[in-house]
Amino acid sequence: MAIRDAVSADGTRIVYRVSGPETGRPLVLLHGWAGNLRCWGGAADDLAQRYRVIAVDLRGHGYSDDPGAGYDDPKAWAGDVAAVLSAEGIESGAVLLGWSYGGIVATDYLATHGSAAVAAAVYCGSQAGIGPKVPGAAPGPAMEKAIPGVFDEAAGRAVRGFSVFGNANTGPGADKGVDAQRLFGTSLATPPSVRKALFYRTADNTGTLRGLDIPVLVLHGTEDPVVPAANGQYIADNAPNARISLWEGAQHGLFIEDRPRFFAEVSAFIDALD
Template identity: 25%
Template sequence: MLDTSAERRSFTTSDGATLSYLDAGQGRPFVMVPGWSQTALQWHAQIERFSRDHRVIAVDMRGHGESDKPDHGYRIHRLSQDLRELMLSRDLDDAVLMGHSMGCSVLWGLWDLYGGDRTGALILVDEPAYLLQSDFLTAEEQSQAGAIFPHDTAVAICNGLSDPAGAAAMTATLLDTMVTKDMPAEMRAAIDDQNFKFPRDIAARLIMNHVYQDWRDVLPRIDVPTLCIGAEASNVPADCMRWAASVIPGAELEVFGADEGGSHFMFMENAEKFNARVAAFVHA
């Protein structure tokens, strides 16, 4: 289901974690960063399409996929630093960086630390700028940010993931909100399989850090061509991607309809449309 012709390679971070990534094609670098508990293989349709005219690198973040599972470093800024070190080690410059879900947060963390160094364009796929519902934000600010997790929900998710007896059920509950009813069973099974390559206890630690990151002040400082992609049938409100596109200077916007495979995984459910829109952006 998740086949790719890419070669699997690895590199070691400054804190000793060996990370795995898929490498295919030649040309301008196109780096793909999956979301929380997802893996490089879930970009398989994009790897096959964009490796025709780019050097595509899709990374398994620490703890995820085929990468090492160290007992440390499960914070967004550490993942951003891991990505920075990968780009430096492979001399990737003027790169197109595409993040899905939490992968967007990794890219925002990278921008927060290093600005646009080595970055030529961004593709931001279905991620709130701030996940946490809080009285600290007005109702309008929560809507703009895409705040979907009250504190108690975040804690319940982490507790569920940390409990060996309940981790599978909690994972299934989360994934149920991220796909449409029309997703083929084999595709959903492949997503489930990739999720469980990330040990549930450390997945809980990472999601707790993730939920509390507020990236709203990063977005207006992005000054490279940017495409924001949302979806009407996603658990992430499409309006927060509309807002992100409105505050990133010159950003483009694409929102998948519910009848277009417009789930959180629209790049899998409707890879044809997704790839065509991304191709139009990167080749403009």
């Protein structure tokens, strides 16, 4: 396992972690809003048994720089992913796996750079676009309830804002308490200004989805209160070579709620590429 960094086109330093066999197919993990590369927990370890897993800290998150700008620019997000791929010498065959906001970032990359370096994409509890009235980008009830509290600089109000997510990121059950605390901690560690900036953008990536020439897998919980399942269905309906796996009764953090199923479905999809 190695911690590395790359410099994006606008000078932002992007930190990422590489694990798994160097000869394995590159699998780039893009976390969600107010997360970091540690959010994947044991699921990243599972995937690293077979693939070259590259878990990225998005700009403003984890140990990556907060440039104070670029959060509303699809090309800036695309440049971050491109910088990591370039630093790792990846010119083809990569799989992009975006959870929640990470799916928007993955689509920003595809919209800007195309799919020459990418063999496939996985959207997990995610959406491809963002913004008011953008199709396939409606916020779920938990997200609507959390805003604007989660943007507040006052710790008490921010904590109360995040508390409305409840078990959404882990699924019900006290056995997921350690995972819940890790995700809660990473959210609070993300600067409030960054948490807010990510929502002040509009990107309709429908055209990009319709023009994709790569296989797409959509994983989505039917009871996701953060990103509605309809957003995942929108991706599946518009990407030409897409299939969707709806997890009945599941919520937002599928890789924690049912880690074995997540590994099985993602690995089966990637292995079929060969």
